[in-house]
Amino acid sequence: MKAIMVMYDSLNRNMLEPYGCVWISTPNFKRLAECCVTFDCNYAGSLPCMPARRELHTGRYNFEHRSWGPIEPFDDSMPEILKNHGVYTHLATDHDHYWEDGGATYHSRYSSFEFSRGQEGDHWKVNRELIRATNEHRLVGQTNYYDQANREYMDCEEKMSQAVTFSAGLDFLEKSHEEDNWFLQIETFDPHEPFYTQEAWKKQFAHEYNGLMKDWPPYYFVTEGEESVNHMRMEYASLITMCDHYLGKVLDKMDEYNLWEDTMLIVNTDHGYLLGEHGWWSKSVMPVYDEICHTPLFVYDPRSKVTNERRSELVQTIDLAPTLLEYFGVEIPEHVEGKTLRCVIENHEKIREYALFGYHEGHCNITDGNYVYMKAPLHGTANYEYTMMPTHMAQRFWVDELQDVQLQEPFSFTKGCRTMKIQAKEGMNHMANFGTKLFCLADDPNQEHPLENIEKETELLNAMLKLMRKNECPKERYARFGLPEEGTVTEEDVERLHEREVSDYIPERIKDLRWERGAMNMYLVMRKFLQAGMNPLEEKLRKMIGSETVTVNHMLQLIESEIPAEQQPMIYYFAMLASRTI
Template sequence: MKAIMVMFDSLNRKMLEPYGCDWIPTPNFQRLADRAVTFDCNYVGSMPCMPARRELHTGRLNFQHRSWGPLEPFDDSMPEILKNNGIYTHLTTDHQHYWEDGGATYHHRYSSFDLNRGQEGDPWKTSPELIDATAERKLVGRVNYFDKANREYIDSEEKMPQARTFRAGLDFLEKNHEKDNWFLQIETFDPHEPFFTQKAYKEQFAHEYQGEMGDWPPYYFVTEGEDSVRHMRLEYASLITMCDHYLGKVLDKMDEYGLWEDTMLIVNTDHGFLLGEHDWWSKSIMPVYEEISHTPLFIYDPVSKAAGERREALTQTIDLPVTILDFFGMEIPKDMQGKSLFPVIREGKKVREYVIFGYHDGHCNLTDGNWVYMKAPLDGSELYEYTLMPTHMNSRFPVSELQDIGLQEPFSFTKGTRTMKISAKAGMNDAINFGTKLFCLESDPKQEHPLMDIGKETELANEMVKLMRENDCPVERYARFGFPEQGEVTEEHILAARKAETEDRIPEGLKNLEWERGAVNMYHVVKRFLGEGAVKAQELLVQKAEENVITRSSVGAWMSEIAPDGLKDMLWYFAALASRTE
């Protein structure tokens, strides 16, 4: 038996022909859909990039316990299990996060790996400008000097990281297609931003544009106007067509070597991406809307040979490693929570009723494929990292974070091992700013009209708590979301949490005034930056009120007067983010 996984990053399902896109030609994705099973209700789990890849190894959610980080010593690893049981595993990738501190333990789990440099801001090539920027302490800012240096070298399609990654995967197939017992993972960072590609792919989306957006959207709300949104979508579309082209080369090899007879093919992604929807760019900051959470998935099963069929069963990233292990006849480790998808593919069976997903410091989200429940954390709630590998995305934990480490008793999945318990902080744009949201996709597919239905919210909260308990969630996470550690969630719990998100966030002494939601969020950002200085300046804030209402403009005017000059720009940046409640 043989298996291939072709994995893209930040692939938006709505930009593919099999999922209804009629303006970006993706003939090879359609060709794949005609030969495989297309999944219509597949969702993310732990986010973003490396948490999702940890799930691809371990088959279990990790966002309740840990943010971005390496595989842990107690983690099960699907490719390593295959390797240790006589199945050769090979990874070819240009996903540069694998060779940062926060991804350092992943690629060594394979029998062999091929790393292709140059994506995003990969510190790969050098230039005189980069050396000057380093000396002048200009590396952090709007210009990514590493990316500029890399692009000076990547001056043709064959030098593109995606092209080199697929070429290495195709070389593996050419050499080994007659052999048995192997797993090949071809993983490209595209179409993740920046949307850098070559002229041939841009020509079919040629357009006039006078703005300054380039091909790299910010992690921010849209301020640039509809012309920039259109431009960025066309840049993304250009890169999508490149992804489609190289997917076609894999399908060609499947045809040429008759691999459809005995080779499973999985085509997937880690998450989607926002390109102006909900007036946001990118991911990570805003709630996890459908454009981010609801992802494309295609699987060809050489046993059933089901082709051109669709499945509506609810599935999730954690199901993929379990499915691969099942395909090779491996025993599934007890700590894996994913489900084999063969009953879905072969019999159309449902394997679950609900899934939860999210970021470590963000909302806890639940869906059944129709209802989407986004539960916001409460202000001031506890947050910890549980880890034996204290590294962030591209750095180790600084010693300042390691001064007060606790030792956590083993979780059910840590194989008797205690972990460090390290206090963590949410970012300046805390998820509490958006509040809890409830959507019904059947009546509101674009998630434009959040519902207030305490009965339904209570029902979904109980399903969420059930899955949290199955995940052996840290005890403080229940209080973080306003849930009881034991017993059922009641309407009283939901009402209390809603009050904590709204009324209780209005500053003491100013509760007699009416507040815009965004204004409250801005106030808390100012307080986080300026501490008691902001509290002492409340009288000035009252003077800025507009007819007894504290608006975002009121807080902005107040903030401009009390903020020190050296903090003004940063304070405005985070206050503007916090003012957005959708």
């Protein structure tokens, strides 16, 4: 038995022909769909990059317990389990987060691994400007000097990280195709931003653009206009066609060596990406819209040899680990929450009613494949990290975060190990609470019109509770979303949650004012920054509005006139994020 996984990062399913895209030519993805089963209802679980990879290894949701972080000592890692059962596992990747503190335990789970450097802001190459920027403390800003230095080296396609990564994967196939019992993971960071490609890929998407944006959109809402949105879509499309090209090389090897007889092929991604949809760039800050969580997945299983078919059953990233373990005849660990896809591929069998997904610090989301429910956390509720390895994305936890570490009694999946319980640091998602939302994808596929349907919301909240309990969700997570640790919720409970979600935002002394939701969110941000200093601002606000409703414009006036100049940029940034309620 053999298996190949081709994994992308930030691949938006709507940009692929098998998922209905008509303006980007992706002939190799079309060819892939003809050779595989295409899944129409595949969802991410834990977001973003490394949380998704932890799910890929463990087959468990991790966002209820942990944000970005490494494989933990108690984790059951699929590649490592295969390795320990005599299956050779090899990782060829250019995903630079494996080099950082928050991802440094993933690659060593494989029998062997190789990296190609240079993606994103990988701390790899150096030039004079990078040294000068370091000396002059200019590294924090809009220019990524590491990325600029790397691009000087990647001056032709053969040197680009994706090309080197696929070359390494194809080399493994050249040398190993006649051997048995191996798993190859070819994982490229593309089409994750920046959307850097050579001119040959840009030609078919040539366009006039005189704006300031290049190929790296911000993690922010769109303020640059439709011309910039179109430009970024063209840059992304260029990179998609490059991804399609290198996928074709893998399919060529499948044909050349007739690997279709004995080799499973999985093509997947960790999450999608927003390119102006809902008025947003990228991911992470905004609600987890369909473009982010509803992801492409293609699987070929040589045992059934089902090809050129689609499956509408609800599946997730957590299903990939048990699928590969079952395929190689290895026992699936008891704490795996995912299900093998074999029965879906062969018999259209339904393996779940609902799928859970989200960021550790953001909404808790659930879908049944038609309805999507986004439950916002309540204001002022606690959030903790449960870990034995306290690292963020690119650095260890700061010393001040570790001053009040508690020891948590073991969860069943930690195998008797107590973890650290560390209060989560506040990030962008804490600064911008966009409220609870319910959408029906059949009637509103673009998620533009949130529903008011208490009956459906109650159903989905109770389903969410069951999945949280199955996942051994920490106690404070229930309070964070206003849910009971035991029992169910009623429609009356849901009504009260709606009222609380609004009322908890505003102190008693100014609850008599009428608020736009966006203005209320901005007020909350200002209160987080200024704390005790809000009283004079509240009095100023009251005089400013008289009997009017407090609007976003009122809050902007308050920032401009009353906030010290040195604090204005940061408060303005987060306040404008928070003002977004769509």
